[in-house]
Amino acid sequence: MFRDTRAFSGFSVDDTDRAMTFYADTLGLRVSRDDAMGGLLTLHLAGDRDILVYPKDDHTPATYTVLNFPVDDIDRAVAELTARGVQFARYPGMPQDEQGIVRGNGPAIAWFTDPAGNVMSVLELK
Secondary structure (H helix, E strand, C coil), X not given: CCCCCCCCEEEEECCHHHHHHHXXXXXXXXXXXXXXXXXXXXXXXXXXEEEEEEECCCCCCCCXXXXXXXXXXXXXXXXXXXXXXXXXXXXXXXXXXXXXXXXXXXXXXXXXECCCCCEEEEEECC
């Protein structure tokens, strides 16, 4: 039934102005906004994969990773994001290094949140 559909994903935020600044300026993504739809944001990702980000008054941050950003060099990506003000999450019991990166159990990965508290990651794919 859905074999040839172009499905897309979405998640909520509490403030689309702050979200747009974060996604466009901090992460460097191409973002469009539709004020006729209440400030709906569209993240235009490579590979023609759009993600909807919609405002929700009673937003609760996702407790799982909503977006994963594959990178070639996780150390460089974490350093660049840190320089842009991104703080990487620390999780008790996780073997994270001083940068917040988990290594050696699958791809190297580090988590951070958007201004609405939604969890995202960078992970090194080789």
